[in-house]
Amino acid sequence: MKLRISIAAAAVAAVTGALAPAGAAFAQAKEQFFPVLSYRTGAYAPNGVPFANGYVDYLKLINARDGGINGVKATWEECETGYATDRGVECYERLKGKGPTGATVVHTLSTGITFALTDKSFTDKIPIITAGYGRADSVDGQVFKWNFPLGGTYWGAADMLVQHIGKKEGGLDKLKGKKIALVYHDSPYGKEPIALLQERAKMHGYDLSLLPVTHPGVEQKATWLQIRQNRPDYVFLWGWGVMNSTAIKEAVAVGYPRDKMYGVWWAGAEPDVRPAGDGAKGYNALTFMAPAGIGKVHQDVIKFVHDKGQGTGPKNEVGEVLYNRGLVAAMMSVEGVKRAQTKYGKKPLKGEEVQWGLENLALDQKALAAIGFAGFADPISTSCVDHEGGSSARIHTWDGSKWVVGPDRYTADQQIIKPMIKASAAKYAQEKKIAVRDCAKELASSK
Amino acid sequence: MAAKKNGPVIALGAVLAAGLAAPLVTGSPLGFYLEVLIGGLMAGVLYSLVALGFVLIFKASGVFNFAQGAMVLFAALALARLAEWLPAWIGIPAGFPALTLAFVLAAGIMVGLAWVIERIVLRPLVAQDPVALLMATLGVTFFLDGFGQTIWGSDIYKIDLGISKDPTMILESMFQGGILVSKEDLIAAVIAAGLVILLALFFQKTATGRALRAVADDHQAAQSIGIPLNRIWVIVWAVAGFVALVAGMVWGAKLGVQFSLAQLALKALPVVILGGFTSIPGAIIGGLIIGVGEKMAEVFLGPPLVKMWDLAGGGIENWFAYVLALLFLMVRPEGLFGEKHIDRV
Structure with a gap:
């Protein structure tokens, strides 16, 4: 009898023990x-x-300053890809099912990984944000439902560079006979701008x-x-x-x-x-979304994250170009969730629901200023058809110690780019047998 | 008879010579051709510096040390970071004094590393299959690559040797715009030459060097006359570590110290295949052939091939080095200067 009681007690204890973490998980489930x-x-x-x-x-800031995304705590896990496509896919597979609703959104941070994950997105239904990189044709939301090249693509970037040097020369017609060399990383990333530059070369007669x-x-x-x-x-x-x-250095x-160099x-x-030391003086590059500098969001990061000893890296990198771009990328993820919460409620959302949020982003200057990004991000307005949401950039020049942002703002010429996007997206849809969305119909049915 | 035996080597030599001269025949300007040639030779010198490390270890222990590239990165990281940290730690002036002390300390670290590798990795594997030793050095590679970045950092670090980066033009009266020569490359070549002379003196004139050669010739015979194999292995790995430090310093000054150095150092593989695993002159000549071959191919062969067959394009110098090595492997498996392996039946 005693033995039976002991066994029963042990069984109860085991079941209680087993359920305890599950209970804790339920208690912690308000997480994105x-x-x-x-x-x-x-x-x-x-x-x-x-x-x-x-x-x-930025995710730490959202939790520390705002108590999460409308009360839903942001959680995350890093996975080292080494910029390798195979490791990137492995990381994605490992992380996509984590959290109460699975992965919210993924930033591939590599064009190669973007190409690999795009094919998977149609079944996994997890949005892919490629802000300023990835595949240019994924602007077309009718084909690439899950891809969001927010704020710019490489075709747009190449277009803006040609516009800039055209302006320097006194007009795009003055580019005739000029020689432009593209020094590119021999990878999908580096090859992306070639199609646009060749198209522009045909139009303006420069030698590429x-x-x-x-x-x-x-x-x-x-x-x-x-x-x-x-x-x-x-x-x-x-x-x-x-x-x-x-x-x-080689230059x-x-x-x-x-x-004469433009990155x-x-x-x-x-x-x-x-x-490159002093040798880099005078070198130019496009600056997309966030130039270097400190704004309201940075002050908040310092106050709520770094000053609390929670900073991820060194404090002095806050405000540098790539750090800022990481902030903007996280902001895009969070704003996508916030937008989706207006439709689906302030609770942890699935990737499929966040896709709607990203497809209906309306971040104007006022909205950006309200979240501390005035001057550090450009307005984004997406739709079912347009997953880029606007694309503009300026040129900044290294003066030996800091980046100096030029006065002119360039916008990608959609008259040139749109037909290229349409053609490339249609080709992809045909190759992969993807049903093209009817955005007008979707919009009508959602009203 | 000898000519018949050497026929394939002569044929390959003729093909390469024809390839080398082809750009001139097809109308490339002589000045530009010479620039590419000199650029290739200078790049080859840098490959040779790493190849020397491979050869040293292979000669003395029969181990193909895959970790030589990782050792270059580790040594360069140690040098760059110590030169940066020492002024703050002990108040030594930044610049040359800090760099000199950092070099000495980095050399010490490489000797320590050699001792640890011998103790932990090599000694337990004595008399094992060579493949096991190769795999062990592969393990050391990944460890050093990762551990190096963990303790020293993964940014791009500078080594400032005070050499001007500005281009130097020679023969301006003969060729329009002159011929470009990089001072950094020239100094690298001088350092490489100095290192080879130093190694030659060490091997020929010192008792330890002679012991190393004895071990290289026959492990068992060397042991039978009282040469301690383990100590010799530590010495040879330490020397290879020193060579890695010099290579890391020269490359780091030119390109910046960063993870990519380890990958670039693997360019020494085709160099040792071509030059022979056991030959120090082979490492030098092999490096020069690979350097010239790949630069010539990238500039003069790649673009016409792409145009002729409407190919997708892409850099060819990375794989062309291996094609060259393969060609040599086919006609002369022991490499240009390697020892011919003869088995008694």
Whole structure:
């Protein structure tokens, strides 16, 4: 009898013990889970670290300052991708089911990983934000329901660079006969702008030469000897990580003027210029969304996160270009959730619900100022058709110690880009047998 | 008879010579051609610096040390970070004094690392299959790559040797715009030459060097005359660590110290395949051939190939180095200067 009682007691204790964590999980269930695909080691770590720090710091700020996203606590887990597509997919698979509602949204932080995850998004129904990178054709929300290249694509970036040098030359017609060299990372990322630059070359008659640089980009001697030989009027740099600073150093070594060099917005941060020392003076790059500097959101990050000893990285990186971009990326995730909460309620949301939020973002200057991003993010207005939500950028120039932002703001010429997006998206839909959404019908049915 | 035996080598030499001369025949300007050639030679010198480390360890222990690239990164990180930290730690002036002391300390760290590797990794694997030793060095590679970044950091760090980065032009009267020569590359070449001379003196003139050569020739025979194998292995790994430090310093000054150095250092693999695993001159000549070959291919072969067959394009210098090594492997498996392996039946 005693034995039976003991066994029964043990069984009750075991069941209670087993259920206790489940109870705790239910108690903690008001959480929104964000997978963080980052690279803090490897060839691209100098650029990956500040971005990841900015992203995580913003999530910490939302919890510390606002008590979560309308009361729903943000949770996250980092996974090291090393900027490798296979590891990125592995991280995604590991994290996509975590949290009470699974992954909310994923920032791939790599064009290669974006290409891989886009195919999976149609079944997993987890939105992919690729702010300023990823596949350009994913602007078309009718085909790419789950992709959100918010704020800019590489086609837009290339277009704005051509516009800028056209302006410098006194008009786009003056580009006829000019020589432009594209020094690009030999990867899906680096190859993205080629289609647009070739299209523009046909229109304006400039001569485009393509100079690929193999991963990780530290061997560029042959590339820059060709540049010295051909003397292009402008060099566009589409690099990432150590490739950027190496390119600037090689430009110094062959005597190519830095003020004729223009980087994409991923080739225009402090880790790209500092290693080149004084040689980087005069180097230009696009600045997308957040230039370097301190605004309201940064002051909050310092007050609520760093001063409490909770900062993810060093305090002095707050306000640097890539850190700011990480902040903006996290802000986009959070605002997507907030927008979705207006429809689905202030509770943890599924990726499918957040997709609606991201597709209906309406962040104007006033809304951005209210969340502390005045001057550090551009307005975004998305729709079922347009998953980019607007694209503009400026040029900033390194003066040896800081980035100086130029006065002109450029907007991608949609007349050129839209037909390219349509054609490429349609091709993708046909290849992958994806049913194209009827946005007008969806809009009507939602009213 | 000898000509018949060396036929494939001669044929390959002829093909490469033709490839080398082809750009001139097809109308490339001589000045530009010379620039690419010099650039290739200078890059080759840097590859040779790392290849030397591979050769040293293989000669003395028969171990193919896959971790040599990781050792270059680790040594360069130690040098760069110590040079940065020492002024704050002990008040030594920043710049050359701090860099000198950092170099000494980094050399000490590499010797310590050699001792640890010998004790923990190599000694338990004595008399094991060479593949087991290779796999062990692979493990050391991943450990050093990760651990190095954990303790030293993963940013891009500077090593300032005070060399001007501005281009130097020579023969301006002969060629329009002159021929570009990089001072950094020239100094790297001088350092590499100095290192080779130092190693040659060490191997030929010192008792330890002679012991190393004896071990390289025959482990068992060396042991039978009282040469302590374990101590020799520590010494040879320490020397390879020193070579890695010099290579890391030169490369780090040129490119910045960052993880990519470890990957770049793997370029020494085709160099040792081509030059021979056991030959120090082979490492030098192999480096020069690979350096020139890949730069020439990237500039003069890649673009016409892409145009001719409407290919997608892409950099070819990375894989071209291995193609060259494979060609040599086919006609001369022991490499240009490697020892021919003869088995008695």
